[in-house]
C-alpha cells in the first residue's frame with residue numbers, strides 16, 4: 001500500500017531564496033501549500049534534507065542545527081537503518097570484487113572477448129550497471145533496447161561487435177546479481193526494492209530534496225531514486241526545492257514526466273531585493289567583465305591582496321563571510337596552503353585531499369615497486385632508507401651509514417636485482433660496514449619474495465599488510481604530522497584488511513605483485529582524506545557547496561575549459577546515439593543545466609562577486625571557459641575594481657623588498673630571518689663558488705682536468721670528496737668500461753714483452769693480433785654473456801668495422817722506429833718544473849701515463865687511451881703535462897735522456913682513432929707552453945678556493961651527479 005503523501009515542488013528565484021526556503025521547511029511544521037516566513041518550532045518528525053555533497057551539508061549545517069542533512073548515498077544509509085531487520089550492505093569494495101568474479105565467469109561462458117578484463121574496465125562495468133538500474137532499467141530490458149537500436153543488419157561488423165559486447169555485459173550483470181543474492185548482502189538496487197516492499201516501524205516522514213536529477217547535477221538523484229521517494233511506505237511529505245533557472249534547463253519537464261500533476265508552489269519573494277555587484281577589472285570592457293590572471297596561484301594572490309586592501313580601507317567583511325569557489329579543489333587547496341598562509345589569512349575547507357597524495361601512499365608504493373623491480377639495488381636501498389619503515393639487524397636499527405655502504409657495495413658487485421643473486425653475494429660478503437643493512441635487505445626481500453609468485457589474491461594482500469604492519473616506523477607523539485600520518489596509515493590498513501577479507505569471501509583469483517599493485521593503487525586512488533581545517537577564516541568551497549552557504553563576497557576562480565562546464569565522464573561501452581535509447585541525456589540537456597547553475601552561482605553572494613580565469617596551467621596554455629559569456633545574463637550591476645596598491649602582504653615580500661621588515665615573523669622564523677638579513681652581501685665571493693682554507697696538496701693531473709671542465713665538480717669530487725651516486729646499468733658504466741679496456745691493453749703488452757717481442761711490425765702483426773685475441777677472450781670470461789659480446793665487438797671488431805685492438809696494433813706497426821721498451825701504467829708523481837709567463841716554477845703533481853713507448857732513436861711516444869672522444873686541445877692537460885713529466889722523470893733511464901717524439905690520443909669515439917696532440921715541431925712548442933700556463937693558472941685558482949659551477953647550459957647541465965647541489969642556476973646572477 002502506498003502511503004498518502006504530499007509531494008510539492010517549491011520554485012525559488014535564486015540561491016538566497018533557496019537557502020531561506022530550506023531553513024523554513026525544517027524549522028516550521030509544514031502546512032501543505034503554505035510557507036510561513038515566521039520562525040517556528042523545529043519539525044518534530046524525522047526529516048531528511050538531501051544535498052549533493054558533504055561539503056554542501058556542512059554549509060547548510062551552519063544555518064540549520066538539527067535535521068539530518070544527507071547526500072544521496074547517505075539517504076540510502078538512513079533508510080536502510082530504519083528497516084526492522086536491515087540486510088548487510090555490500091561495500092563498494094565488495095561490489096567491485098563480486099563484479100570481477102562475475103565478469104570472468106561471463107567471459108568464460110560466452111567465448112572470446114575483443115578486450116581484456118582489466119580492473120579499470122570492471123569499475124566502468126559496475127558504474128554502467130548502476131546507471132542502468134538507477135535509470136530504472138532491468139538487465140533484460142537493457143539487452144532488448146540495445147538490440148532494437150542496433151537493428152537487424154547482420155552484415156554490419158561494428159553492430160555485431162556491439163551485440164556481442166551487450167551479451168557479455170548482460171551475462172556479467174546477471175551473474176553479478178546472482179552473486180549478490182548468494183552473498184546474503186544487498187547493494188543499492190536490491191535495497192531499493194526492499195525499501196519499497198517493506199514498511200519501516202519508524203519511517204522517515206519528511207524528505208526535502210534540494211538537488212536536481214543527475215542530468216542537471218552530477219551528484220543529483222536518478223529516476224529510480226525519485227521513484228523510491230514516491231513509493232516508499234511511511235513517507236508523508238516530499239518537498240523538492242529548485243531554482244527557476246535549473247528548472248527551466250529541462251529539470252521541470254523531466255519532473256513532470258515522472259510526476260504528472262505535481263503540485264507546485266513559488267516561494268515568497270522574501271529574501272533579496274538586489275543581487276550582488278560584479279567587481280570587474282579597472283579597465284574591463286563590458287563584454288569581458290572577468291579577471292584574467294597568469295595562473296591559479298596568481299588568482300589566489302589577487303584574492304589575498306584584495307582582502308588585505310579591504311581591511312586597510314575599512315571595507316572588509318568577516319573572513320567567514322567570504323568564499324573562494326572552484327570547480328575542483330585541487331590544486332587550489334595545495335596552493336592556498338602556500339598563498340594564504342604566507343599572507344597570514346586563515347582559511348577553512350571541508351574538501352578532502354586524495355589519500356594517494358599522502359607520503360604514506362608513496363611508502364606502500366615503494367614496497368610494491370621493490371618486488372616489481374626484482375629487489376634491484378635502487379629499490380632495496382630506498383626501502384631501507386624510507387622514513388616510513390624501520391628495519392633491524394637483531395636488536396639494532398640499521399643505520400644510514402650502513403645502508404650507504406650497502407649501496408656502494410652492491411653497485412661495485414654489479415648487483416642488478418634478483419633475490420638468488422643477493423643470497424649468493426651474501427655468502428661471500430666482505431663489506432663489514434654494510435653487514436647490518438645487507439641482513440635487513442635480505443630479510444625484507446625474503447618476506448616479500450612470495451608476492452612475485454602467483455598466489456591467491458587474499459594471501460598476497462595479507463602478506464603485504466603483514467609486511468606493512470611489521471615494519472611501519474612508530475610515530476613519535478611530538479611529530480607535528482603525527483595525527484595526519486596516523487589517519488593516513490589507518491586508512492591504508494583498513495583498505496588492505498578489507499581487500500583481503502573481500503577477496504577471501506567472494507573471489508580469490510591467483511595474483512602476482514602486478515595484480516596486487518593495480519588493485520592497491522586503484523583503491524588508494526579512490527580514497528580521499530579529509531584535512532583538518534582551521535575551523536575559522538575564509539571559506540574554500542566547490543561550486544556545489546557554495547549554493548548552501550551564506551556569503552557576502554564570493555570569488556569564483558579557475559573558470560577555464562574544460563572545468564566550466566565540467567565534462568561528463570564518457571561511457572566507454574556505447575556511443576551517445578545508443579545511450580540515448582537507454583535514457584541517457586543529450587549534451588544539450590547537460591549544458592543548459594550547467595549554464596543555469598553558473599548563473600545561480602554568480603548571484604549567490606550578498607555583496608560582491610568576482611570571476612577570474614587564467615592562461616597558464618603548469619606550462620600549458622589554457623582557454624577561458626565559454627561559460628564566461630553567460631555573465632551578462634545574470635544582470636548584475638558592475639563596479640570597476642580598484643588597482644592593487646603595492647602594499648607588502650606576503651612574508652617573502654617583507655624580506656625581499658626594501659626596507660626589510662621582520663615584524664611579521666616570530667619565534668624560530670624570526671631567528672632565521674635575522675640571520676639571513678644579517679649575512680654578507682649577495683655579490684660577495686662566498687655566494688659564487690669561493691671556498692676558504694682549501695688544503696694545499698699535490699693534485700692529480702686528471703683532477704686538474706676535471707677543474708677545467710667544471711670547478712664545482714672538482715670541488716665536490718676532490719675537496720669535499722662526495723662520492724658520486726652509483727648507477728645501475730645493464731652494461732658497464734663508462735668508468736668501468738675504461739678500466740676494463742686499460743686492463744686488456746696492459747695485459748696484452750705485458751704478455752707481448754714477456755714473450756720476448758719488442759716492436760709490433762708488419763711482419764709480426766698477425767702474431768700480435770692472435771695474442772691480442774687470446775688476451776681479450778681471457779678477459780671476457782669474467783663478464784656476463786651479454787656484456788662480453790659487446791666488449792668483444794668493441795675490441796676485436798666485426799665484419800663491418802675494425803675493433804680498437806686493430807687500431808692500436810696498426811698504429812705501432814705503421815711507425816718506422818722500433819720500440820725498445822714499453823712502460824705501462826707508469827706513475828709520474830713528484831715535482832714538475834714548468835715555464836710560465838711569470839718565470840719557471842715547480843708544481844707537485846700526481847699522475848699515471850697509460851703507455852710510454854721508448855723508441856730506438858732516444859725519443860718516446862706517449863699514448864693516452866680515451867674511451868670516449870679525445871679532449872679539445874685547448875682543454876687537454878694530461879697528455880702535454882705527462883709528456884713534460886716523462887721527459888723529466890726518464891732522465892738517466894737506461895743511461896740516457898729521452899725526448900718527447902710523439903703524443904697521441906687513442907680515441908675510441910670520434911672520426912679518427914689516432915689523434916696526435918701536435919702536428920709539427922712549432923705546434924709542439926706552443927701546445928706544451930699553453931699547457932704549462934694552463935696548469936699554473938688552474939693550480940693557483942684552486943689554491944685561491946675558486947670553485948664556481950661552470951655548466952654547459954645553466955638549466956640543463958646534468959653532466960655529473962652533483963647536478964642537484966651545484967647551484968648552477970645562480971651563475972650569472974648579481
Ligand code: SF4
Pocket residue numbers: 709710711712713949950951952957958959960961962963966968
Ligand atoms: S652539473 Fe654541470 S655545472 Fe653542475 S657540477 Fe656538474 S658539470 Fe658542474
